[in-house]
Amino acid sequence: MRVGLFTTCLVDTTFPQVGDSVIRVLRGLDVDVEVPRSQTCCGQMHINSGYRSMALPLIRNQVRSFAGYDVVVAPSASCVGSVRHQYGDIARSSGDDSLVNEVAELASRTYELSEFLVDVLGVTNVGAYFPHRVTYHPTCHSLRLLRVGDRPLQLLREVEAIELVELTNAASCCGFGGTFSVKNADVSGAMLEDKLTCVRQSGADVLTAADSSCLMQMGGGLSRARDVARTLHLAEILASRR
């Protein structure tokens, strides 16, 4: 099985440790993962901001970069969601029939990390050790776009020495929303404030999720409040060893 890591532009530029963690987790399971160098960004930011025509070359680049891989894995539910749920429409409106087929085919073999581990590899125990109190925020796109359900929690429950604590109102949005966070900064800030109140009530030291983007919002809020809790991507916890 040839596996390609769909790094995502945010991980590439800002959270490289998340990409490293995915590679460590997968290598630990004897999956040799490659990182295609020609990948850049899936185009979701352009699509969701209304710049569809600019996203089209990025979609083509994504298709080209991951041609030849049996499976594409990304540490982001949101970016996988874009490939699965947005590429089709953009390809159709471009009038390029071969692109329509290519994106459908790409979508069928693109997985978010927890989906790949649980559904494709059939693994819930990745051999991780993480002796901390952790709460899990199900990001909107993992929950309602990909429907990953409790797969991330299945993985977290198997982590040795972890203490999982519940997050109230877990399913409500953290307020990130891509460019929403700056276009509607005040509403975004109000949503963030409520989310962080729940994080504090959980008593967790670590807040984790399947998307670095939402973690950037919540982590930025925790840092601003000089809160002791920190954010870590799911992959970082799964890559932790004794």
Place this chain on the structure above:
Amino acid sequence: MTYLGLPGAPRGVGHLRGDQPFPLAAREALKDGQLRENLRNATTTIRAKRAAVVAEVPDWMELRASGAAIKDHALANLDTYLLELERNVVERGGTVHWARDANEANDIVVQLVKATGAIEVVKVKSITTQEIGLNEALARAGVVATETDLAELIVQLGHDWPSHILVPAIHRNRREIRDIFLREMPGVDPTLSDDPPALAEAARRYLRSKFLSAHVAICGANFAVAETGTLCVVESEGNGRMCLTLPRTLITVMGIEKLLPCWQDLEVFLQLLPRSATGERMNPYTSMWTGAVEGQAFHLVLLDNGRTATLADPYGRAALRCIRCSACLNVCPVYERVGGHAYGSVYPGPIGAVLSPQLTGIGDNASLPFASTLCGACFDACPVAIDIPSMLVHLRGLAVEERHEKSRLPTPEWALMSVLAKTMDRPGRWNVALKFVRLGRLLPRRAGALTSIPGPISKWARYRDLPRMPSRSFRSARQRDERRGQ
């Protein structure tokens, strides 16, 4: 896009457009702590009720799919079904009027009311008439309109605007309502308490005299059945029933998308609507009438006001499936923080963010499609499966493209997006660009200095610190490691 020949909702009349863009209006609304508390309490309660009664229907997803399919079929065959509805209403003694837009509808209703000689009317199910600004048109003609839905009455007496489709006074708590009644309701008991039964009793006494004296009633409709010519209004208070039955003339103003092909279709919608709307298994009052009944003249005004234009967009037309249940408002994290007024339209929340810009044309409500994090809670809650997040993204595209076509100079955002796209389009360029990520380390991460930089960074820094930028991008670090033979 197919042009079907009818224009959008006209400017200068009705309430589909706000005075300011959403982010500014929302910023104002967020300052109102009382509003946020009222909204949080109300939406939390309705959300829980809805979730409970939806969960007890084993075939909810099938019902939802049926609702969507029936509406799509009706919308695809509106031309046939509208004529069938007209034929059946006329056959049963009613009169049907066709209104291209808000102005035509207002003129028709004003003429009808004036012809009766009435100077006051009672109203119920008023949102469509608020869309077109009917109360103002009636006032200009010297006719006083009284809202009889309790929440609408609170809003009207408070010289205020509805902030929710179903619970128009959701932004008010009972103390505020008591104060409004004491200030505005003629003949009210000056010792009125804020006990809900006492407030309801005060409204009841006030409205009873209106029901008994008004000769004309104006209402909206939840559904119209083409096959039989039957109109349907569902409500909780019984005030609608009084409105529909007591006055000598009944005028219904209905958007053309409210149509259902057959009587049997009501089976689906009378299950979907109350459970999604008030979280009840069945609403307390369901009134249906066909044509004119003895002793009462009946007029049906069919309103377009941008609906046909909406129907022309294959990616946007599903918004016309909406049955105004408000489930999407109640689950929306944005709505919950800012309330309905910030949307500037009588249709607030997620459905408003896709409906209002389509009714008016995207240019007049260009900020609304961006008033969402695309969290998807609305789509899950929608009883007719309107994919609101995808529709928002589609409308964002239209908003950006229209703005770009209109102005010669690209906006700063356009320029930034264009540079980014060109960089990301070529892996070589992206590789080079990534070598500069470490420059991000020069930025201060905390507020202070950051908030003074114009543009997105200062807006980010209003509420969060920047992430600590790495010394190397993921790929640069890998390339270095590979060179070192690791």
